[in-house]
Amino acid sequence: MPIFTSAASVPARKRQAARRAKRTASRVLIYSALVFWAFICLFPIYWTVSTSFKSAVDVTQGHLIPWLDFRPDWKGWRSLGLSPDMLFQSSPSRDEFLSRFENSVITSVGASFLALVLGSLAAYGLSRFRYKFAWMRNDDILFFFMSQLILPPVVLALPFLVLYKALALLDTRFGLILLYTLTVLPIVIWIMRDQFNAIPVELDEAAFVDGLSIWGAFLRIIMPLALPGMAAAFILSLVLCWNEYFFAALLTSTDATTLPVMVASQTGSQGINWWSMAALSTAAIAPLVLVGIFLERYIVSGLTTGAGK
Amino acid sequence: MLVAIASIGLLLVLLIQILHTTGKLAAGFSNWRPILYAYLLWSVALGISQVMVRGERGLRALFLLPAILFTVAVVIFPTLFGFYIASLDWNLSSLEGPHFNGLNNLIALFSDTYYWNALGNMVFYTMAVLAEYAIAFGLALLLNADIRARRFFRVVFLLPMMLSPVAVSWMIGKSLMEYRFGPAATLARALGWDNPAFFAHPWIARVSIDAMDAWVSIPFIMIILLAGLQAMPKEVLEAAKVDGANGWQSFWHVTFPITLPVSITVLIIRIIFKLKLADIVINVTAGGPGGATDTVSSFIYRVYRDRSNVGYGTGLAIFYLLLIIVFLTVLLRISSRWMQKAV
Numbered sequence: 001m002p003i004f005t006s007a008a009s010v011p012a013r014k015r016q017a018a019r020r021a022k023r024t025a026s027r028v029l030i031y032s033a034l035v036f037w038a039f040i041c042l043f044p045i046y047w048t049v050s051t052s053f054k055s056a057v058d059v060t061q062g063h064l065i066p067w068l069d070f071r072p073d074w075k076g077w078r079s080l081g082l083s084p085d086m087l088f089q090s091s092p093s094r095d096e097f098l099s100r101f102e103n104s105v106i107t108s109v110g111a112s113f114l115a116l117v118l119g120s121l122a123a124y125g126l127s128r129f130r131y132k133f134a135w136m137r138n139d140d141i142l143f144f145f146m147s148q149l150i151l152p153p154v155v156l157a158l159p160f161l162v163l164y165k166a167l168a169l170l171d172t173r174f175g176l177i178l179l180y181t182l183t184v185l186p187i188v189i190w191i192m193r194d195q196f197n198a199i200p201v202e203l204d205e206a207a208f209v210d211g212l213s214i215w216g217a218f219l220r221i222i223m224p225l226a227l228p229g230m231a232a233a234f235i236l237s238l239v240l241c242w243n244e245y246f247f248a249a250l251l252t253s254t255d256a257t258t259l260p261v262m263v264a265s266q267t268g269s270q271g272i273n274w275w276s277m278a279a280l281s282t283a284a285i286a287p288l289v290l291v292g293i294f295l296e297r298y299i300v301s302g303l304t305t306g307a308g309k
Numbered sequence: 310m311l312v313a314i315a316s317i318g319l320l321l322v323l324l325i326q327i328l329h330t331t332g333k334l335a336a337g338f339s340n341w342r343p344i345l346y347a348y349l350l351w352s353v354a355l356g357i358s359q360v361m362v363r364g365e366r367g368l369r370a371l372f373l374l375p376a377i378l379f380t381v382a383v384v385i386f387p388t389l390f391g392f393y394i395a396s397l398d399w400n401l402s403s404l405e406g407p408h409f410n411g412l413n414n415l416i417a418l419f420s421d422t423y424y425w426n427a428l429g430n431m432v433f434y435t436m437a438v439l440a441e442y443a444i445a446f447g448l449a450l451l452l453n454a455d456i457r458a459r460r461f462f463r464v465v466f467l468l469p470m471m472l473s474p475v476a477v478s479w480m481i482g483k484s485l486m487e488y489r490f491g492p493a494a495t496l497a498r499a500l501g502w503d504n505p506a507f508f509a510h511p512w513i514a515r516v517s518i519d520a521m522d523a524w525v526s527i528p529f530i531m532i533i534l535l536a537g538l539q540a541m542p543k544e545v546l547e548a549a550k551v552d553g554a555n556g557w558q559s560f561w562h563v564t565f566p567i568t569l570p571v572s573i574t575v576l577i578i579r580i581i582f583k584l585k586l587a588d589i590v591i592n593v594t595a596g597g598p599g600g601a602t603d604t605v606s607s608f609i610y611r612v613y614r615d616r617s618n619v620g621y622g623t624g625l626a627i628f629y630l631l632l633i634i635v636f637l638t639v640l641l642r643i644s645s646r647w648m649q650k651a652v
Contacts, residue, residue, distance in 0.1 A: 030454055037448060038465045040524075045468065047492065048480045060490045118376045125372030133377075141373070148384055150633055152585045154609045154626040156384070158619050159391040166341040182383045185376065214368050243473035245588040246606070250613070260475040264592050267479045274484060281476045292471035296464050303529065304536035 045289070051278035052076035059274050076279030097262070097283065104259040107173050108241035111180030112234050118181070119188030120230060124218055126189070127196035128204065142193070149186045153246045156182075161250060173256045179247050184237040191236070194305040195229030196222065232302030235295055242288055259284045314354070322347040352378045395627045399620035407620065414624030424625055427596075427603040428632075434519060434586060434604065438579050441523045442572070445530035450560075452531070453538040463535075470528035474521075474588035481521050482508075482593035508594050511601030518602045521589050526582070530575050537571030538564070573644045580640070584633055605629045 051059065053072035063069035074083035081094025122145070125131070126138055133141065160179065161170070169175035199222060207217035223230075245260040252261060263284050266277055292299065322343055356374055359367035395414055399407035418424060452463055472480075485493045486507040497505035507517040545567065549559040565572075587606035590596060596603035596611060605625070612622040 030451060030456060033447075034451055034456065034462050037451075038462060041465050041469055043492075044477070044480045044485055044524075045472075047485060048476075051484065064492070118379055121372045122376035125369065129369045129372070131370070131373060141377075145376070145380065148380065150581050150584075150637060151384065151388070152606060152626070152629065152633065153587070154606045155391055155623075155630045156387050157610075158613060158623045158626065159387040159394055161613075162394065162619065163387060163390065167345055168342050178383055182380070185380070189376070214365070215371075218372075239471060243475075245473065245475045245591075246610070249591075250610070260473050260588075263473070263479060264475045267475075267483055267592055277479055278484070281479050285472050285476050288471040288473070289468060292468050293464055296467055299467065300463075300532055300536075303532050 045285070048278050048281050048285075052275055052282050054275055054278075056273075056275075076273075076275030076277075079273065079276035080279050080283065082279070082283070097280070100257055100259045100262045101283075103173060103256055104242060107176045107180060107256070107258060108238050110173070110177040111241045112184065112237035114177060114181045115184045115188045115237055116230060116234050119185050119233070120192045120223075120226070123189045123192035124196050124222065127193050128201070142189070145186050145189050148182070153183075157247060157250050160247070164251060171252045171254060171256050175251060176248060176256055176258070179251070180241040180244060183244070183247075184240055187240070188233045188237060191233040191302055191305050192226070192229060195226045199225050228298075228301070229305065232298040232305070235291065235298045236302040239288060239291070239299070316351065319344075319347045319351045348382060391623050391627055394620055395624040397620040399618075401617040401619055410620075414621050415628070417621065418625060418628055421625075423600050423603070423608060424605070426600050427605045427608040428629075430515065430601070430603055431584065431605055433515060434522075434583055435580055437519045437523065438576060438583055441527050441579070442530055442576060444523070445527045446534055446572075448527070448531045449534035449538055450564075452535055466531060467528045469524050470526070472525065474525060475592055477521055477525055478589050478592035481524065482517070482589065486517060508602075509598060511598060514594060514598060514602050518590055518593065521593070522583075522586060526579065530579055533575045534568065534571060537568040541567050570648060573648065577637075577640065577644065581637070 047064075050064070050066060050072075053066065053074070053076065054063065054070055055073055055075055058070035066072045074085070077083035078086050079093065080097055081089075081091025082097070086094070126142055131138055131141060136144065156179075164170040164175050167175075169178075203221055203225070204217050207221045208214075212220065243260065244258075245264065248256075248258045248261045249264065252258070263280055266280060352374075355378075356371055359370050359374070361367070363370070394407075396409060396412070397407040398410040398413065448466060452459060452466070456462070469477075481493075485491045488494055488506050493507070494505040506513070508514045541564065545563055546559060549563045554562065585606060586604045587610060590602050590604050590607040591610055594602045596607055600608075609622050609625050609629075612618055612625065
């Protein structure tokens, strides 16, 4: 009896084993691909952060692992005035860094906020009412806003240079805020229109029955519901504005310079040390890396409502 | 009524200022800033009058009006102004002011080999979007597979997108790929490339620049494709499996066609952004070697930075804008026709 069963199940067991081997192989392949790409994504960041703690010898000899390969040192951070022992002393480079940082925060938050206000209003209008401006219907108006996206920054940069000079807005934060608002406005409108379309019109109608005006319904009923979408649009705009370089490089010189411009100007100068450059880069990317880690959900939802339809 | 008063006010301020700058009137403002305030006041007046005259419909128009007035002031007007500047011979560093020279900038443009070279590079960079797309699709499939720690990998894969291209220029271009002791160069030496100069040979430099740009932008494509994959009904794939399709077949005949609309959307968005590529080129190679990595934007940036030639630079930019519009119109036509055929 046992002889029969084993004879019958040998091919079946073999097939099963082959299938299991194939499955394991594909698992291994998938995970090694994942780990490989994770390495590609993380290594440049790791390299930058670790280099900010290296001395010249460690850089030239290509030491990679702290404490094993090299002894970490606050060298890079000291040159920025941000190392623990420098924190309570005055440092001109830290003052410069902090003022650039402040400019970046103010311009990107200001522009994202302005774009969110203008964009949400327009998106709500486009999702709820029918407009007619001359020959333009709703779709034409939406296309009008979206078409701003294809405008390359170079087309606007030089006219803005001339105009801002005349308006005395050159090298001011307010000037940059206006420009950044313009670059993110189409994206905000696109995301927010999807958001408002997803909220049923019956809610508006119920609000009207309760005696609220159009604006009352929008502010009290609809806007609170759209808050997660607004957060997504806001964070996405924040990322784009924080990283913007082209306009900032052309339109600011001393007062309103943002962080990317500071990083770029240090990159160009020859004698600059790797460790201080690495510290500066780390400080410049740190806020957004944190945003990426903790607010990833909003970024993904912002991107996918924007383009996934 | 209110609009009429506000319009007259705006025109009056404008007139005074024009007369003042041309020297015909002594009274005036030291700069053009008041025009901005006048425009703002005029906008408010326009809004109020809409509500007063048209009541309910005016209230509705009020939602759209701010965005439109803003866009007109900040995009439409400067672009038109750009067309005007493009027809001037205007060098900010020379002492004589702007003077009209008609289509001379346009004519000069056609014999500017550096500009055409930059346009040629743009063709390469745009084609490279397809490679980015292929990698991003692979990553999206990986993330969509049945894996552990999906959230961890998704966050990690997303991170490059958060970094500013300028910081990336230093992190990768100037230090990782540094000739003497950058880790990437060391690795290349270990793999048998004796002379790992990433930015010396034109083609290698172009590929290196694009690799950096791809590193930053692949996450964007990946996230959107992933959303497309997750929206796909599960039954379809199961049906394919029942029919005996292997992995490759079910990808090619089921997954790919179903996600095609998403793919086309994301490709077009990505191409639009690719056409603006400048930051990395400016900061890593400044267009070198010999203009091999120049994009149109970085070239115009240098026309302005090195030669202060506002008129010619704007002319180049406007011509580029027209090319982009033609190119994207054709692209949209082709893709929509293609989609109709596929359905």
